[in-house]
Amino acid sequence: MKKHYTEEQIIKEHEAGAKVDDICRNLGISTGTFYNWRSKYVGLEVNEAKLLRELEAKNNKLKRLLADKLLEVEAMKDVLSKMW
Structure with a gap:
């Protein structure tokens, strides 16, 4: 079963200075997936x-x-149209 990480956990890991490659390896995702995610959440607390x-x-x-x-x-419109 895959682990599910929240955006908050990933942000904390990234802000803590973890390397992107390490984060991706730990999460089991590609770097492309990470960067797509990051583009959505960049600058957010x-x-x-x-x-x-x-x-x-x-x-x-x-x-x-x-x-x-x-x-x-x-x-309802269908029913009413058939009644009248």
Whole structure:
């Protein structure tokens, strides 16, 4: 089973001066993956990265809820159009 590291843990490791190659080896990721991750979180403090992750999760939940409601509305329109 792969270990899952949070953005906060990776930021702390990187800020502590760990080399990118060492971080990638420990996490089992490629350097390309690390740099893609870093481009997203560059300049963020640990608490900001955590907040960003929480906001993204909340945004995804809201998008799913909206999609469900839109499907319900379409279904209701279908039913109503057949009744009249």
